[in-house]
Structures are given as C-alpha cells and as structure tokens.
Amino acid sequence: MEIIVLYGGKSAEHDISVLTAASIIQHIQYGTHNVTPVYIDINGHWFAGPNMSEKPAADINLRFNQAENGQAVVPTDILSEDKDQVVFPALHGPNGEDGTIQGLFESLNVAYVGAGVLASAAGMDKIVSKHLFNQVGLPQVPFATLNAYEWEKDADAAVAKVTESLSYPVFVKPANMGSSVGISQATDDAELKAALALAFRFDRRVLVEASVENPREVELAVLGNEEVFVSVPGELGKGQGFYDYDEKYINNSTEMIIPAKIDDETVAKLQAYAKEAYLVLDGSGLSRADFFLTQEGDIYINEVNTLPGFTQFSMYPSLWEASGKGFDDLIEELIQLALNRYNKKQSIQKAFEL
Incomplete structure (x- = not known):
C-alpha cells in the first residue's frame, strides 16, 4: 500500500x-x-x-x-x-x-489519517472548542474573546472588554494557531494591547484566558475511532514560566516527564476528561489533550490538538511509548484506523445508494 x-x-x-x-x-x-x-x-x-x-x-x-x-x-x-x-x-x-x-x-x-473535517476545524479553533467543552461540563479557566472588528474599531475598548471579566495576568492566543505561535502573556494594559496586536497578526479572532498560578502542564495522548484509548499522562518540566515556540523547537530546554507523577484518582479524571473532549469533537485517529493541574488538585482542560507533532521533541509518540506502544506500531495503527474509518464510510454510501 x-x-x-x-x-x-x-x-x-x-x-x-x-x-x-x-x-x-x-x-x-x-x-x-x-x-x-x-x-x-x-x-x-x-x-x-x-x-x-x-x-x-x-x-x-x-x-x-x-x-x-x-x-x-x-x-x-x-x-x-x-x-x-x-x-x-x-x-x-x-x-x-x-x-x-x-x-x-x-x-x-x-x-x-486523523480527524475528519468537523473535528479538525472545531479542535483547531480554540474558541469553538471552548464552547463545546462547556457543553459537556469540562472544567476550564475563565476566558474572553475578541474579533478583529472590535480591535480595529477601538483598541482601548477591546482591552477594557477583557479586563472587565478577567484579572491579570492573562494569556492571549490566536483562535487558530498551534505550537505557541502568536501566544503571549500580559500583566497590564500595555502588555495586553501588545499581545493582542501580535495575536491579530495570525488570526481575525483571539482568545484571552485567565492565568493559573504555577500550574503543572499535563498532556495525554488519545487514539482510536469508535473505541477510544488514552495514554498515561506526561508533564512538561519547563525551564521557564511560559512554554513558547522557542522553548518547544529551538532551545529544547523543556523536559518531558513521562509518566507524570500524579496520583491514580487524578490520572483517572484526566483520562476521562481527555476521552470526553475527544468524543465531543467527534475525534478519530488521534489527538493530544492538554490540561492544567493546580497544586490543590484542580484540573482545567486547556486545548485539544487533533494533529499533534511527531518530532523527536514531541509528547504524543513518547506518551504511547510509555504506555506500551512503540513508534512503528503507533504509525501502523493510525494507518489501519484510517482504513477502517474509510471502509465504514464507503459502506454507508453504498447503503444509501441502494
């Protein structure tokens, strides 16, 4: 093949x-x-x-x-x-x-291989996925949204809209971008304005999120179509406060702790939330679910990546390696999942034609 x-x-x-x-x-x-x-x-x-x-x-x-x-x-x-x-x-x-x-x-x-049109679009759009996660009761940090029209019409009013509902520090993200591209932290109005200007270079819609104090950043790999499997959790042992693009792909100063040292009860919650997020997006093939975990044990889903990286620094294949599935086997399973989904779709189309 x-x-x-x-x-x-x-x-x-x-x-x-x-x-x-x-x-x-x-x-x-x-x-x-x-x-x-x-x-x-x-x-x-x-x-x-x-x-x-x-x-x-x-x-x-x-x-x-x-x-x-x-x-x-x-x-x-x-x-x-x-x-x-x-x-x-x-x-x-x-x-x-x-x-x-x-x-x-x-x-x-x-x-x-991977998610279909709907899951890909919804998973990529941080604002849409936030609303879907709310529908199934997944815990999230408070957030606000802005569009380019609001920003271009009155930047000061856009900043005020955010600060009316959120307190500093906040994180500013383009709605549709990954690998921390265009994301920055703001601790006052001036920084927020600069962060919004940067984010709007990458998208016409922007998400602003409340910050969680010193969270553990935990990620889980998801695999499957109708039958869904979730890996052990991994943690980002960051060398700095914000895991940005340079830290991910250039400096490589971030340690991946796999499996993360988390109690069994919390692991079970994380795995259940990862599966719930996958299902509400209508996921297929694969995804990586990212969470914040506080010192008090509170969990907040951050986002779902429907096409996570497979580089030498990537969490997704490493999580499955720790869960007992080697890289070669993982790639082959993804190919077979793609074929299974495709064949089922062909059967549905043929039944409809009849």
Missing part, C-alpha cells in the same frame, strides 16, 4: 511540519508499505518526491522542488480513490489541521 506523507504547507508551522514528516517517514513499516513524500512549499505549490520502498537516510532533504529531485504536481495527480493508498497528513496549523485539507481528501474520496 502506498502511504502519501503530506507536509509543509502555507502556515507559520511550516518548518515543524517538515520535522514531523521526517519522523513519520522513518517509522513506517516498509515491509508492507511504500512511501511517497509530498511537500507543499510556503507558497502552496505541491512537489512529489521519489517513491520509497525502504527507509531513507535520516538526513534526507524533504524540501523538494523542481530543481532538486521533485516533481510539481496537483492533488489529483497523486490522490485517487482508485489507488491502494492512505494519506498521512503531517501538516500543522491553518490549511493543515483545521479541516481545509481534510475537506480535499473527502472530496477526492481518499483514506487519510
């Missing part, structure tokens, strides 16, 4: 996506699959690399172009329901994990 690994993309998380793809390609089972890497450059152009029937060198250059062993293609050149293939999207951020590329896969009727 051909596995199309799709990565890069028109996103601020372009470079992270390339790292994720490199890791996935190293852990596919080449005894039963071959791999075609497809790189989307920052301008949105697609380039297919050579098909690989065995594991490539770890330092393979995956940034293909026409001048360097790449073939310019359009999606219908390589994606087809008539081929024995599964698409493994390794795309992060807008146009990758927000439902847009998943809509393309659905239109072309091809099997693909």
Whole structure:
C-alpha cells in the first residue's frame, strides 16, 4: 500500500511540519508499505518526491522542488480513490489541521489519517472548542474573546472588554494557531494591547484566558475511532514560566516527564476528561489533550490538538511509548484506523445508494 506523507504547507508551522514528516517517514513499516513524500512549499505549490520502498537516510532533504529531485504536481495527480493508498497528513496549523485539507481528501474520496473535517476545524479553533467543552461540563479557566472588528474599531475598548471579566495576568492566543505561535502573556494594559496586536497578526479572532498560578502542564495522548484509548499522562518540566515556540523547537530546554507523577484518582479524571473532549469533537485517529493541574488538585482542560507533532521533541509518540506502544506500531495503527474509518464510510454510501 502506498502511504502519501503530506507536509509543509502555507502556515507559520511550516518548518515543524517538515520535522514531523521526517519522523513519520522513518517509522513506517516498509515491509508492507511504500512511501511517497509530498511537500507543499510556503507558497502552496505541491512537489512529489521519489517513491520509497525502504527507509531513507535520516538526513534526507524533504524540501523538494523542481530543481532538486521533485516533481510539481496537483492533488489529483497523486490522490485517487482508485489507488491502494492512505494519506498521512503531517501538516500543522491553518490549511493543515483545521479541516481545509481534510475537506480535499473527502472530496477526492481518499483514506487519510486523523480527524475528519468537523473535528479538525472545531479542535483547531480554540474558541469553538471552548464552547463545546462547556457543553459537556469540562472544567476550564475563565476566558474572553475578541474579533478583529472590535480591535480595529477601538483598541482601548477591546482591552477594557477583557479586563472587565478577567484579572491579570492573562494569556492571549490566536483562535487558530498551534505550537505557541502568536501566544503571549500580559500583566497590564500595555502588555495586553501588545499581545493582542501580535495575536491579530495570525488570526481575525483571539482568545484571552485567565492565568493559573504555577500550574503543572499535563498532556495525554488519545487514539482510536469508535473505541477510544488514552495514554498515561506526561508533564512538561519547563525551564521557564511560559512554554513558547522557542522553548518547544529551538532551545529544547523543556523536559518531558513521562509518566507524570500524579496520583491514580487524578490520572483517572484526566483520562476521562481527555476521552470526553475527544468524543465531543467527534475525534478519530488521534489527538493530544492538554490540561492544567493546580497544586490543590484542580484540573482545567486547556486545548485539544487533533494533529499533534511527531518530532523527536514531541509528547504524543513518547506518551504511547510509555504506555506500551512503540513508534512503528503507533504509525501502523493510525494507518489501519484510517482504513477502517474509510471502509465504514464507503459502506454507508453504498447503503444509501441502494
């Protein structure tokens, strides 16, 4: 079976996506699959690399172009329901994990790894997911929302809207962005205004959240379609107060503590909340659920990532490793989950046609 690994993309998380793809390609089972890497450059152009029937060198250059062993293609050149293939999207951020590329896969009727259109869009949008989590009673920190119209019309009034309901310090986040891109902390009106200006560079809607004092940041990996499994929890042992983009991918000063040292009762709550969040989003394939845990034992769900990273620094595969599922087996299970979901969808369509 051909596995199309799709990565890069028109996103601020372009470079992270390339790292994720490199890791996935190293852990596919080449005894039963071959791999075609497809790189989307920052301008949105697609380039297919050579098909690989065995594991490539770890330092393979995956940034293909026409001048360097790449073939310019359009999606219908390589994606087809008539081929024995599964698409493994390794795309992060807008146009990758927000439902847009998943809509393309659905239109072309091809099997693909991960969440569908609805779950991808809702999970990527921090504001929408907050409202969905509220519907099923998941505990969250207080939050406020702003849109670009409010900000551009009167920045001072936008700041006042936030401070009327939240106290400093607060965190400011673009509604649709990951890997801590565009996120910053504010401790007064001046910092809040600067943080909002930054966040609105990445999205037209912004989320502002109350801060939790010295929380433990705990993450759990989720896997499955109808039957859902949750990993042991992991904790971020941060080298600084805010786990930002540089700390994640450049400085690498953040330690992953797996499994996290948490009592059994709290672990059970975290796993139940992670599963509930997955189900309310209509998740499939995989996700990573992120929580804050206070010293008093209070739990707050932060967000769900429907396409978590698979880099050497990533929590998701490490959590499953600690839960007894190796990287190669994890990749293969995700491929099989994609096929199972696709086959069930085909059965439903055939029944409808009858």
